[in-house]
Amino acid sequence: MTEPTFTTLVSRWYTQHARDLPWRRPEVGAWAILVSEVMLQQTPVARVVPSWTDWMARWPTPADLAAEPPAEAIRMWGRLGYPRRAVRLREAAVAIVERHGGQVPNRLEQLLALPGVGTYTARAVAAFAYGQRHPVVDTNVRRVICRAVAGKPDAGPTTRPADLVAAEELLPAEPAAAALASAAFMELGAVVCTARSPRCGSCPVASICAWRASGEPAPTGPTRRPQRYAGTDRQVRGLLLEVLREATAPVPQQRLDQVWADDTQRFRALAGLVNDGLVEQVNEASFRLAGDGPPILVR
DNA sequence: CAGCCGTGGTG
DNA sequence: TCACCAAGGCT
Numbered sequence: 001m002t003e004p005t006f007t008t009l010v011s012r013w014y015t016q017h018a019r020d021l022p023w024r025r026p027e028v029g030a031w032a033i034l035v036s037e038v039m040l041q042q043t044p045v046a047r048v049v050p051s052w053t054d055w056m057a058r059w060p061t062p063a064d065l066a067a068e069p070p071a072e073a074i075r076m077w078g079r080l081g082y083p084r085r086a087v088r089l090r091e092a093a094v095a096i097v098e099r100h101g102g103q104v105p106n107r108l109e110q111l112l113a114l115p116g117v118g119t120y121t122a123r124a125v126a127a128f129a130y131g132q133r134h135p136v137v138d139t140n141v142r143r144v145i146c147r148a149v150a151g152k153p154d155a156g157p158t159t160r161p162a163d164l165v166a167a168e169e170l171l172p173a174e175p176a177a178a179a180l181a182s183a184a185f186m187e188l189g190a191v192v193c194t195a196r197s198p199r200c201g202s203c204p205v206a207s208i209c210a211w212r213a214s215g216e217p218a219p220t221g222p223t224r225r226p227q228r229y230a231g232t233d234r235q236v237r238g239l240l241l242e243v244l245r246e247a248t249a250p251v252p253q254q255r256l257d258q259v260w261a262d263d264t265q266r267f268r269a270l271a272g273l274v275n276d277g278l279v280e281q282v283n284e285a286s287f288r289l290a291g292d293g294p295p296i297l298v299r
Numbered sequence: 300c301a302g303c304c305g306t307g308g309t310g
Numbered sequence: 311t312c313a314c315c316a317a318g319g320c321t
Contacts, residue, residue, distance in 0.1 A: 040317040047307075048317090081305035081316095088319085118319045138317045158300085159318090186317060195315070196310075226313065229305075238305055276304085303321090309314085 006148065006205055007170050007181050013204035014184030019191070021045065022053060024183075030104035030129035031062055037121045038089050043080050045190070051080055062093040063102045069291025074278060075245055083241060087277045087290070088116030106130045119159060127182055133175040135167035136182035140189025145170070147193060151210030153219040154195075236260045236269035244279060250286035250293070 018024070023036035035055055039048045055076055059065040065073065070087050077086035092114040096104055104125065105111055111122035119137075126132045142155035142163050149166070167185070171178040192203045200206045200216075211217070229235055239259040244251055260266040270287070273279040280290045 037317065042304090042316060042318060043306080044308075044316045079306060081307085082318090084304065085319085116319065120318060124317075136317090140317065190317070226315095227303085232303090234304060234306095241305090272304090300321095304319090306316100308316095309312100 006208060007172060007184075009204045009208075010144075010184045010188055011172075011177070011181050014180065014187050017191075018183070018187055019045075022049060030106070030125060031060075032056055033129040034092070034104055034117075034121070034125050035089065037124045038085055038092075038116055039080060041085060041121070042082060047080060051076075051078055059093075061102065062096040062104065065090055065093040066097045070277060071289035071292035074241075074289050083278060084276050085116055091115040092117060104129065106132070108132075108134065119164075127179040131176050131179055133171060133173075133178040135164045135171060136179075136186070137163050137167045138186060138189075140187075140193075141167055141182070141185045143195065144185050144189040144193045147198075147211035148205050148209045151214045153211065153217050233265060233269045233272065236265055237273055240266075240270055240273060241278065244287065244289050244292075247288065247292075250282040250288045253285050253287065256287065 021036075022028070023032055032052075036048065036052050039052055039055075058076065059068070068090065070090055073086040073090040074083055077083050080086075095114055096102060099105075100110065105114075106126065106129075108122055108126050111117055111125055112119070114122075117125075123134045123136045124138075127134050127136050137159050139155070142159060145163075145166050146152045146155040149170070155163070167182070170185075171181055188203070188205075192199050200209070200212060203209065206212060236259070240256055243256060243259060256270065257263075257266065260269070270279065274281065274287075277290055279287055280292075280296065281287055282293075282296060
């Protein structure tokens with residue numbers, strides 16, 4: 001049983017060139033790994049590092065975070081984007097305390113049941129925190145395998161079961177080596193085999209890359225429609241949340257009205273924030289981050 | 300499953 | 311400059 005040359009080369013490259021990221025240090029536990037993986041969902045590494053450091057200093061265990069209201073998590077999230085992740089991460093911490101005695105679960109099924117934890121994150125925690133042999137497939141891994149192994153210019157927009165199978169077939173049999181290989185695939189895609197201008201000159205598998213061998217064909221299929229931001233509800237949500245994050249007292253609706261002129265869209269965005277558990281209405285005319293103060297009395 | 304959900308760096 | 315993009319998840 002010989003390991004594929006591709007996997008061996010990428011793994012060897014990783015052991016020599018891996019970036020020194022704080023959540024990769026040997027002493028970090030599963031909670032720290034989970035926090036990093038959630039923060040890294042659609043957010044670049046460079047912006048995550050300082051936020052992760054602050055977050056772990058304040059909430060070293062799931063129980064520490066579970067004891068806080070959502071407002072504290074939302075503020076600590078800062079400007080990482082997609083702040084629903086902060087709410088879900090806190091909900092995951094609550095679930096970890098209630099269902100798993102405060103310890104991040106190690107079974108894939110239990111991880112998948114946590115809020116904000118999907119196929120990628122569950123496998124990443126199982127592999128990187130617990131050393132289990134699971135394929136860990138993100139956009140980087142799909143791109144790397146698609147190019148180097150399949151010879152196609154780019155992977156599809158979503159992770160499919162076939163992508164997990166393709167990744168699994170490249171993993172060494174030994175669990176620890178498999179986890180390292182997954183990290184190596186991700187690192188290669190993030191640093192060398194990037195989406196726009198791959199640095200094939202510094203790629204450890206350039207000599208056996210199927211994509212290079214076929215002349216580096218450009219993507220042909222329909223490119224994914226760009227996600228607009230300006231003028232969308234997401235922008236309005238961001239503006240509303242920015243005001244609420246910085247507030248130290250309930251914010252009068254009149255002040256929220258100033259962030260966006262369109263009444264219909266502003267109301268829809270605010271209602272969405274409330275629906276997502278990010279914001280709560282204090283009374284007829286004021287709002288605040290969820291749990292940002294004494295409980296609201298209801299009769 | 301296509302669309303939605305933030306933000307800031309960059310080629 | 312301004313589209314594109316960055317370790318996804320959820321409905």
